Amino acid sequence: xxxxxxxxxxxxxxxxxxxxxxxxxxxxxxxxxxxxxxxxxxxxxxxxxxxxxxxxxxxxxxxxxxxxxxxxxxxxxxxxxxxxxxxxxxxxxxxxxxxxxxxxxxxxxxxxxxxxxxxxxxxxxxxxxxxxxxxxxxxxxxxxxxxxxxxxxxxxxxxxxxxxxxxxxxxxxxxxxxxxxxxxxxxxxxxxxxxxxxxxxxxxxxxxxxxxxxxxxxxxxxxxxxx
Amino acid sequence: xxxxxxxxxxxxxxxxxxxxxxxxxxxxxxxxxxxxxxxxxxxxxxxxxxxxxxxxxxxxxxxxxxxxxxxxxxxxxxxxxxxxxxxxxxxxxxxxxxxxxxxxxxxxxxxxxxxxxxxxxxxxxxxxxxxxxxxxxxxxxxxxxxxxxxxxxxxxxxxxxxxxxxxxxxxxxxxxxxxxxxxxxxxxxxxxxxxxxxxxxxxxxxxxxxxxxxxxxxxxxxxxxxxxxxxxxxxxxxxxxxxxxxxxxxxxxxxxxxxxxxxxxxxxxxxxxxxxxxxxxxxxxxxxxxxxxxxxxxxxxxxxxxxxxxxxxxxxxxxxxxxxxxxxxxxxxxxxxxxxxxxxxxxxxxxxxxxxxxxxxxxxxxxxxxxxxxxxxxxxxxxxxxxxxxxxxxxxxxxxxxxxxxxxxxxxxxxxxxxxxxxxxxxxxxxxxxxxxxxxxxxxxxxxxxxxxxxxxxxxxxxxxxxxxxxxxxxxxxxxxxx
Numbered sequence: 001x002x003x004x005x006x007x008x009x010x011x012x013x014x015x016x017x018x019x020x021x022x023x024x025x026x027x028x029x030x031x032x033x034x035x036x037x038x039x040x041x042x043x044x045x046x047x048x049x050x051x052x053x054x055x056x057x058x059x060x061x062x063x064x065x066x067x068x069x070x071x072x073x074x075x076x077x078x079x080x081x082x083x084x085x086x087x088x089x090x091x092x093x094x095x096x097x098x099x100x101x102x103x104x105x106x107x108x109x110x111x112x113x114x115x116x117x118x119x120x121x122x123x124x125x126x127x128x129x130x131x132x133x134x135x136x137x138x139x140x141x142x143x144x145x146x147x148x149x150x151x152x153x154x155x156x157x158x159x160x161x162x163x164x165x166x167x168x169x170x171x172x173x174x175x176x177x178x179x180x181x182x183x184x185x186x187x188x189x190x191x192x193x194x195x196x197x198x199x200x201x202x203x204x205x206x207x208x209x210x211x212x213x214x215x216x217x218x219x220x221x222x223x224x225x226x227x
Numbered sequence: 228x229x230x231x232x233x234x235x236x237x238x239x240x241x242x243x244x245x246x247x248x249x250x251x252x253x254x255x256x257x258x259x260x261x262x263x264x265x266x267x268x269x270x271x272x273x274x275x276x277x278x279x280x281x282x283x284x285x286x287x288x289x290x291x292x293x294x295x296x297x298x299x300x301x302x303x304x305x306x307x308x309x310x311x312x313x314x315x316x317x318x319x320x321x322x323x324x325x326x327x328x329x330x331x332x333x334x335x336x337x338x339x340x341x342x343x344x345x346x347x348x349x350x351x352x353x354x355x356x357x358x359x360x361x362x363x364x365x366x367x368x369x370x371x372x373x374x375x376x377x378x379x380x381x382x383x384x385x386x387x388x389x390x391x392x393x394x395x396x397x398x399x400x401x402x403x404x405x406x407x408x409x410x411x412x413x414x415x416x417x418x419x420x421x422x423x424x425x426x427x428x429x430x431x432x433x434x435x436x437x438x439x440x441x442x443x444x445x446x447x448x449x450x451x452x453x454x455x456x457x458x459x460x461x462x463x464x465x466x467x468x469x470x471x472x473x474x475x476x477x478x479x480x481x482x483x484x485x486x487x488x489x490x491x492x493x494x495x496x497x498x499x500x501x502x503x504x505x506x507x508x509x510x511x512x513x514x515x516x517x518x519x520x521x522x523x524x525x526x527x528x529x530x531x532x533x534x535x536x537x538x539x540x541x542x543x544x545x546x547x548x549x550x551x552x553x554x555x556x557x558x559x560x561x562x563x564x565x566x567x568x569x570x571x572x573x574x575x576x577x578x579x580x581x582x583x584x585x586x587x588x589x590x591x592x593x594x595x596x597x598x599x600x601x602x603x604x605x606x607x608x609x610x611x612x613x614x615x616x617x618x619x620x621x622x623x624x625x626x627x628x629x630x631x632x633x634x635x636x637x638x639x640x641x642x643x644x645x646x647x648x649x650x651x652x653x654x655x656x657x658x659x660x661x662x663x664x665x666x667x668x669x670x671x672x673x674x675x676x677x678x679x680x681x682x683x684x685x686x687x688x689x690x691x692x693x694x695x696x697x698x699x700x701x702x703x704x705x706x707x708x709x710x
Contacts, residue, residue: 029433035457036437038317039324046317053316115324119454202436204315204415208308212412213498216420216431218682 005183006157007166013190014161020193021201034199040115044105052102058095059138062088067158071151089142096139103132127195130188137181148175154182228494230519230530232539233406233426233570234464234679235491235548236478237558238399239668240576241630242485245365245397247271249477249486253401256476257463262455264330267360268462269477271399273367275376275610278398279360280326283448284562285377290320291446292409292565293502301503301566303409305443311415320443324454328358366395378613382606394579394607398614399485401477402449402462403561403569404428406493406517407502410461413444419459424682425490426570427464435459446565470682478677487667489546489678490539491570492519492530502566507617510563517568521549542680547667548572555664557626559615574668575615575623577630579607594635594650601627629654633668636661 024032038045066088074084107128110116157171171179192198253269272278286292290305305311305320333350341348363372373379404421408428411419418435421428430441430450437457441450450461465475469488473479478486494517501513519526521543530540543549551558551574558572577597584600585591601608601624608627612620636650636658651661667675 030456030458032433033435033457034437036439036452037454038321038439039452039454042317042321042323046319049316199436202416204312204417204436204438206417207312207415210417213408214411214414214417214420215423215495217423218425 002168002172005179006168006171009183009186010161010166013186016190017192020190021198024193024198032198032202033196034202035119035121035196037116037119040119041109041113044109044113048102048105048109050102051098052106055095055098055100055102058091059099059135062092062095066092066151067155070155070159071149089145092142093139096135096142099135100139103128103135107132121196123191123195126191127188127197130184130191131197134181134184134188137177137184141177141181148178150174150178154178228526228529229496230492230526230533230535231423231426231495232530232535232543233491233493234404234469235426235489235546235570235572236401236475237487237548237551237572237574239483239485239487239574240396240398241574241578242483243271243397243399243576244483245271245273246482247361248480248482249399250360252476252480253462256465258451258460260453262453263451263460265324265327266451266453266460268449268451268460269399269401270360271397272361273364273395274398274614275373275379275395276363276366277372277375277377278400279328280322280448281358282326282375282377283322284446285380286446286565288320289322289446289448290443291448292444292562292567293407294566295503295505299503299505301499303412303444304446305413305440311413311440314440315415315438318439318443321439322442322448325358328360328362329354331356366393378610381613382609394582394610396576396578398573399477400447400449400561401475401571402428402464403447403567403571404462404464405570406495406498406514406568407566408445409565409567410441410445410450413440414438414459415440419450419461422466425464425466425469426493427466427469428461429463429466430459430461432456432458432460446562446567447569469679472679472681474673474677474679484671484676487547487551487676489548490543490680491546491549491552492521492526492535492540492543493517494519498568502568507564508619510566510617511560511619511622514560514563514568515552518549518552520553521546536680536683539680542678545678547671547676547678550667554660555629555667557629557664557668559622559626561614562617563615564617573615574630575611575626577627577634579611580604580627580631583607592634592638594631597631597634598628601631625654629656629664632656633661633665637665 071081075081110120110124110128153170153174157167160167160170171182249269250267250271254267257268258264258266267279270279278284283289283291286304292304293301294304296302303311306314331352331354333352335350338348338350362368366373404427406426408419408421411421411428415438416434416436418431419428419441420431435458437452439452439459441459442448442452444450450459452458453460465473468475474486474488478488497517501510501517504510504513519530521527521530521540527540530543531537548558552572557574559575560569560572562569580597580600581591583604584596589596591597608620608623609618611623612618616622632650632654636646639646646658648658651658656664
């Protein structure tokens, strides 16, 4: 059971994730979009969307720090575990609250504004359930002040997955809330390519560097469309 | 000198009767699909009026186009690149659907299925009807609606009061296919591009990510967001037709035959400089200087060297657009002060002047009366200047004087009198030039109004695919996704 959950599922999810992204990019570029519904409603979106996106970007940064940087590194850098913990709970809690508040506004908007509801896809619903439950559990863990040191259980296992030697034992001793959070997150990652979340990979940073006016020749753009 | 070719259009506003045939045929061709019900790539608005979307010309509110920094550098009015990225998640200057209008249809089924009764069955509208793209058509709604016209608002109080002596004309609008397109510059994904062969501005649906900066960036509000596919869509200048030498749908179906399509040659390296001219009144001349004289041997040589085919150079020499802008000096760009160097030009209408003269009991065909009116009528001319010359009345007066002269000169000819050479001379033309101008404006046939060279496919890839039929060009129709 532990092997299935912590050594097989991650690879299934990652394979679906990578394969799904490639497939979607190859065959559904027309569907690869944030599908903005700002045309229909702007007041709630103006509140919820920056709040959610700001929160989730912070959260992603926090997860990268917590999961990818071993505790030994922060200690070597002179950061005591107490300081780390305070920062993780402080910044993480704030980011989580922002994300949750933003998401709540966005879900409320999607369900109550008729035009937005009608512009929604089935994949949006699935995405909202998975994303919402992941955030809820994660935030509950952070704010509950649970004393469990995930940098000794979840983080080593997470890194070991990418080293192709999954440390099943490490995660197996983590509390159930952490395990559930991780499980739903893997499901979300597997579902990612098939939802509107693909737009996260389209952050247009190239805009900062390119010339303002884009010229393309007819033949070049035609070749691109047919390949 | 690098040379590029640009498809451009001129509309002669005196001939527009506001019939909306261009809008309807355009809609049938391009936007009769889900998600773009509200979008009109071509619309006709009554001026004075709010336009479509409502008050789109109020750039303090909608932040379209370019502006100059204090140091004279060109920048997007909607903000820097960093600001664009910071507002990806919520664009504070995006028009809502209600600023366009809530589209509706009718329940026609009820006409057939209604039970027998005393009353005639009706087809009820599916949504409340509150506004549409041409709601204030022909000044419907009168001063209450028209007073929100941003152009009128910017004019002085005195002028607004005299609005009672109403004048009006129709303004058909499509995408301007600008030389310095701010929609292209606004797109964070680089999905909107200007084609090097013909200057047509297109959206690549494959790379559009629904960031909607283009909608804000365009000061003419001619980029639309398809709310079903989440991709931007815009006027394509009917490129599949243009490539085959056919005029756009709006031009071909125009009842008044007021549209002219032709090629102009331009120097892309002069665009930035022209758009950055400090004095707004000098922008028209700067814009004209970007366009090149296709009869100039050095331009021809440079064009051929830049890879423009010979027949395109010939088409540029025969271009009615070039004639109307340079030879006859009649066509003016719409809102040059947006600094996008728009490439749909307009011949301002004389009709407000003629109407004013006739309404005061004078002969509206008499040259002396009309010349005097062009000098005296400040309101309509001031209004036209706010549309076409960044507020400078002089170029508008010059155009109108030419139109007056043409009327007077041709009146003599039509009445069998000796043509009076002093009339064209008074506007710096000869009689034969004026007669040619009259022919182009009044009776030109399709082959003279539309001088459209074919796109060259013979140099396309796959030279020996054993098939003489050209490879199909990918159309910008998105797959309609069922929601």
